[in-house]
Amino acid sequence: MTRILFFLALCWASLTTGAQNALFLGVGGTRQADTYLSPLEYRGAALSVMALSQRSLERNTNFVFRTQTLLQYAPLYRHHFLTEHSGDLHFAFGWDRQWKKDHWTMAVGPQAEAHLGGTYNLRNGNNPANARTGVAFGLHARVQVVIPVKRQRLPVDYDLQLPIVGARFAPQYGQSYYNLFEQGRYDHNIAPTHWGNDRSLRQRLTAGFPVGNRQLVVGYLCDLQQQRLHSITQRQFSHSFLIGLSL
Numbered sequence: 001m002t003r004i005l006f007f008l009a010l011c012w013a014s015l016t017t018g019a020q021n022a023l024f025l026g027v028g029g030t031r032q033a034d035t036y037l038s039p040l041e042y043r044g045a046a047l048s049v050m051a052l053s054q055r056s057l058e059r060n061t062n063f064v065f066r067t068q069t070l071l072q073y074a075p076l077y078r079h080h081f082l083t084e085h086s087g088d089l090h091f092a093f094g095w096d097r098q099w100k101k102d103h104w105t106m107a108v109g110p111q112a113e114a115h116l117g118g119t120y121n122l123r124n125g126n127n128p129a130n131a132r133t134g135v136a137f138g139l140h141a142r143v144q145v146v147i148p149v150k151r152q153r154l155p156v157d158y159d160l161q162l163p164i165v166g167a168r169f170a171p172q173y174g175q176s177y178y179n180l181f182e183q184g185r186y187d188h189n190i191a192p193t194h195w196g197n198d199r200s201l202r203q204r205l206t207a208g209f210p211v212g213n214r215q216l217v218v219g220y221l222c223d224l225q226q227q228r229l230h231s232i233t234q235r236q237f238s239h240s241f242l243i244g245l246s247l
Helices: 002-013 177-182
Strands: 016-034 041-057 063-078 081-101 104-121 129-149 152-169 190-193 201-211 214-229 232-246
Touching (some): 016 063, 016 214, 041 081, 041 214, 081 129
Antiparallel strands (some): 104 129, 129 152, 152 190, 152 201
């Protein structure tokens, strides 16, 4: 499924023009829990790299095609001891209908996202790791206001991503990966997701400042991911400072 989504994104990107790209580095803090590995919650640094691309459709500039790639890593601690490593890769794409009036721009549209990641617990003997992978379909919204300051135009953006339905890999509580993959004991391990068992939200607030021919962008990323499937809870709450360049 991930390969299919990536292939469709490349196809649509080839039909668009007028690209706007941005690259961000993020640093902040995170709280994470995965009850398949441990009932405890762990804290650590949230490190991320985010690449954004937006292109106006050639036939109708009121519609834009956009992609987002987000790579995250977190070393997680308990009582000052490094206990877990967590990493995730998200790839999302979608189409927005945008409206412009004076200094304001608003855009709304559907979004598809593929996700691959996992957590490795340094202290577990049996089942030391748990994978996170799945797809989600939801909504995306963006509001931009351009603030004139002297002879400059400073854009301020708010971006919201809300998954609604999808599917995720989910082991049963107490089921080992050996039982699943070596012995072939499949037990409803691909589970449908919806707002009742996957309450996730990602929002971003940024402001741009001209620096030569480029634009320096600073902001805040709030990434709240929480799923409860087969009596197992996976939770990742991250807050990060963003700095990047708009190309």
